[in-house]
Amino acid sequence: MQFFAKKIKNSQYYSLGGLKMFEKKYYEIKLESVGGMGANLCGKLLGELGAMYLGFDSQSFASYGSEKRGSPVKSFIRWSKEKININSPITNPDVLGVFYEHILTKKGSLNGISDKTVVVINTDKDPDYVSNHLKVRKIYTIDCTKLMMETKSRLNMIMFGAIIKAIGFVKLEDCEKLVKETIGKKYPNLLEVNLTGLRRGYFDVQMKEFDVPESYVHQEVKQKWGYENAPLGGINPQIGSSVVNELSATRDGYIPLFIPERCIQCVLCDITCPDMVFQFREGEYKGRKMMVNHGPDYHHCKGCMRCVEICPSEALVAGVEKEHQNALYGKRNFDLIVDELEYETQGASSWITSESFYEREKVDGGIR
Ligand code: SF4
Ligand code: SF4
The missing domain is CATH 3.30.70.20 (Alpha-Beta Plaits)
Known part of the structure; x- marks a missing residue:
């Protein structure tokens, strides 16, 4: 799904430091999840947020298995000041959102993250614990299971709140407006719990910064052949x-x-x-x-x-x-x-x- 920026650029975000984040052409977010946790919807919301409230060209798409529930899901969001003219999956995200901590035991789930990648992870552990296993500078942790019990909200809303906090240049009020315009119209009776989940994710997420070696790029699994270089007529054996x-x-x-x-x-x-x-x-x-x-x-x-x-x-x-x-x-x-x-x-x-x-x-x- 590709969204296009409003004609008039939303200049407030540039003054909030949004543009400083764009050292490269694209600002990219990857969500790692399993089916049923709502990462796809969270990705769509982030995609719409980029276009409707941040004034960027914006793109969001997901890949998931046929089972829908229980199988690995990846969601990709790409924002840019310029026209987006690629559709490839994100390999080096600026932000990695991990909806389910056990997904990190899957080979390749951390591929492409560097010391600069901001990691937001749903876990009952704190950032110090996570840093023993993950060498990145900024780690955000949020206990979604606990917050879901407290708020009756869905996991994806809590993660959405935590992720926008980690991005740093997005205003909570704009996300609230977006949720009202989208989920609020479709499921008006669930609006309040979703907004509560969003706010709790935003305010309850813990963050800590760590010293890690520069230019560290995690590359656990290297595929010999992928979508770029698989030979014509290739099959999955x-x-x-x-x-x-x-x-x-x-x-x-x-x-x-x-x-x-x-x-x-x-x-x-x-x-x-x-x-x-x-x-x-x-x-x-x-x-x-x-x-x-x-x-x-x-x-x-x-x-x-x-x-x-x-x-x-x-x-x-x-x-x-x-x-x-x-x-x-x-x-x-x-x-x-x-x-x-x-x-x-x-x-x-x-x-x-x-x-x-x-x-x-x-x-x-x-x-x-
Ligand atoms: S585990 Fe249950 S379903 Fe499977 S063979 Fe035994 S009795 Fe049948
Ligand atoms: S063995 Fe595992 S995958 Fe197979 S039906 Fe039971 S729970 Fe599902």
Whole structure:
């Protein structure tokens, strides 16, 4: 989605220091989230804010998986004093908004951030704690879960408030007007709680500055081939790619716990699970030789809890992930090459040419 600036530039922002932020042509914001947390809407609001209230050319778009809920979501917002003539995803954000702290365990989620990137993260930890893991100068932390309970607001409104505070040259009143014009018109009965969430995000966010080495650019995962250089006719060789993908970061606090004694081997969980998480092996059940359920490989489980809903014998029950850390390393996928952990390093979205499909050769960040 691309928005265009008002003809008359909104000069108040320039005096607020907005232009000083534009050392490069674009001011760029990236949001890392999982489906269902509202990062897409937050990105759209930031996009409209840039065009309608800051007088910039503005762009916002998102990428997410087919499941909508539970899968990783990235939202990109780009502002500029000049015409925006690129549509590429943001690789070096000025501001990184992390809606869900576990997303940081996913390879590549911190790619492209530098010491100058302002990081806003939803966590119950303080900036000092986060700085042990993240080497950036400015860290903002906000406990959205706690504030959601207190205000009944949605997470994205609280993050929206925290992010505009971190940006530094946006006025809270303008964001309030924007929320009234957009969400307020669509859902008038939810306007007050959304405004409360926005304000609490703005005022409750904690910030601390740290000394870090200059020009540090975090680049955890380098893809050999991407949208710029993938060969024509390239394909993704990982059919049903989520089966090889590490999905633990998309869980939101709960895992399915498997109680083998209760399992009646009906395989409903296996049919229902969108990510082929359940591991079956030859064995015996009630004196009969058959494939027997050994429970989930949590490496690939995104915590959607559909298996818990479908299981007829309560052999699968919901558990709080923090309380069952040991279970997470129990069963690995028998069908994948676990010894070499090839599928982990390879990544699910590696590209190969169709001609070389059967001649896989590992290269840096992918296969060819
Ligand atoms: S919660 Fe159950 S259905 Fe959902 S991904 Fe995990 S194992 Fe599969
Ligand atoms: S749905 Fe429940 S009873 Fe059926 S195989 Fe899965 S765990 Fe066992």
